Amino acid sequence: MNGVHDMGGMHGFGKVEAEPDEPVFHASWEGRVFAMNRAIGYLGLWSIDVGRFSRETLPPPVYLGSSYYKKWILGLENLCVQFGLLGKPVKRVLTAVDAPKTLARGSFDRPPPTPAKFEPGDRVRTRNINPPGHTRLPRYARGHSGVVECVRGCHVFPDAVANGKGEDPHWLYTVVFDGRELWGEAADPTVKVSIEAWEPYLEAA
């Protein structure tokens, strides 16, 4: 979706301000929110992209006006309703004994259903898509030509899995763009930007 979360290239947000000696969490509730997401995420009730979409679909003023972990609790509340977690009790609790398992990320690589269409060095163009659902192709990188730099494997496709269409794995590529291709001739000629692009985002150029 063309949401406010898709921030690459926006103006007006000001300088980046780092906080010296920043704590991991700024309040104890932030840690609880983080851990709840991690623990429930481990249960596999929904995928990581479903979680992302729950935050992307917060109303834009809420998204922009909320701290990071406030967005997380608002998204988690919505998912708990959507997936019926507030109904009948279950017995699938993640206990403290199992908690260490939540620290390792799962793998998103899947057996490829087809051979990769592109290889390093290929010129490609990103498609100009504007889906209302979840996608990981940022607006600033749509409709631009770049070069495939690397094939990263065949990964779970966010545009499918977050929209209830299964994992639908596709080949994933690192595609690199010249800064001037993305931002115009006046842009810094020393800048290159890459995204990770699934094959359905790309066409041969």
Next chain:
Amino acid sequence: MNLHQHDPHQHDHGSELSEMQLRVRALETVLTEKGYVDPKALDFIIDAFETKIGPHIGARVVAKAWADPDFKRRLIADATAAIGDLGLDARATHLIAVENTPRLHNMVVCTLCSCYPWDMLGLPPVWYKSAPYRSRAVMDPRGVLADFGVSLPADTEIRVWDSTAETRYLVVPMRPASADDWSEERLASLVTRDSMIGTGLARAPGGSP
């Protein structure tokens, strides 16, 4: 409506803090009663990210890459496998290491959310997740570097990696000159979190932290 970015000091005012505390406690209570979470498991996860998983892990990996050219080659070729061989607790799933050189500076961002190499660096700082960084890193990386007090030669190529998938990026900063005979452990003390994101450089030996 406060449209400003997250301000860490806003919690000092108390009103949001207490509202958020109540709100989060309410959800945790319900989810515990329904059987979806165990407060002790949450305690474990919080403790792990507050005390065990952090940039010291990435710093060890970078220091080893500086000290051991063969390891560096393997790290750049396949970071997940190379780090797996180190016998750390960390499992660097889908990790890609990218090396800074005098001609090339790498910087990592997630414009869409907050993707970050947790296995190597722990949880990201607020600025990494903030609108200013996410909006500007891909369009004006030199301006962002200036916000961090970093100025690179005008002809250095800057490569920005937008983490739009489950792959994660670790920047291997340039090894400071004059730390040639240092042990890996001492070298690790020069590797800052920001230098592994690409918004900073490694510390100079004897320099200010």
